[in-house]
Amino acid sequence: MLMNSLFLCPACKAQLRPGARFCSACGSQVPEQLIAAAPPQSAPLQEQYTAPPPGSLPQYGMPYAQQNPEAPRSEAGYGLVPYKNGQALGAYYMGCFSFVLPLLAPLAIIFGVLGLQRAQREPQVKGQAHAVTGIVVGIIALGLWALLAWSWISF
Numbered sequence: 001m002l003m004n005s006l007f008l009c010p011a012c013k014a015q016l017r018p019g020a021r022f023c024s025a026c027g028s029q030v031p032e033q034l035i036a037a038a039p040p041q042s043a044p045l046q047e048q049y050t051a052p053p054p055g056s057l058p059q060y061g062m063p064y065a066q067q068n069p070e071a072p073r074s075e076a077g078y079g080l081v082p083y084k085n086g087q088a089l090g091a092y093y094m095g096c097f098s099f100v101l102p103l104l105a106p107l108a109i110i111f112g113v114l115g116l117q118r119a120q121r122e123p124q125v126k127g128q129a130h131a132v133t134g135i136v137v138g139i140i141a142l143g144l145w146a147l148l149a150w151s152w153i154s155f
Helices: 032-037 086-097 104-121 128-154
Strands: none
Touching (some): 086 104, 086 128
16 A cells, blocks of 8 residues: 555645645646556545435425425414415505506505405405505505696696
8 A cells, every 4th residue: 555645745745635636735736656646536426325215305396285285284374475365465566566657556456355355255365464455555556646647737
């Protein structure tokens, strides 16, 4: 077996990585004799790694409820965003953006009323707060746009 001193840089005496062509400490070129005498490198990472069995890792992009259908569901996370009540959610976002686009204000009011009716008719879909917010913000934005239009016309 070769001595460990063979794998030292001849210029600065720093230890060399097996198979290195240049010293990482001083940058000088390693003589070919040292490269040839270096111990063989370990197997590539692909050969060392064994994949876990299928189904043992989470499948990204799939909702947690589909990955674990028997897992208990908490109502805290599911009630925040009314993903089942598209009208209420649409009213909320249209109300928020109606300060930029005036056409969205009446749509926010209409969708808010539809979302509120659906939330009252089907309590499991939730979304009352989003629907009411869409209605209120839509009315405020509509009033502000009307006031702005009136000020442009009268002055």
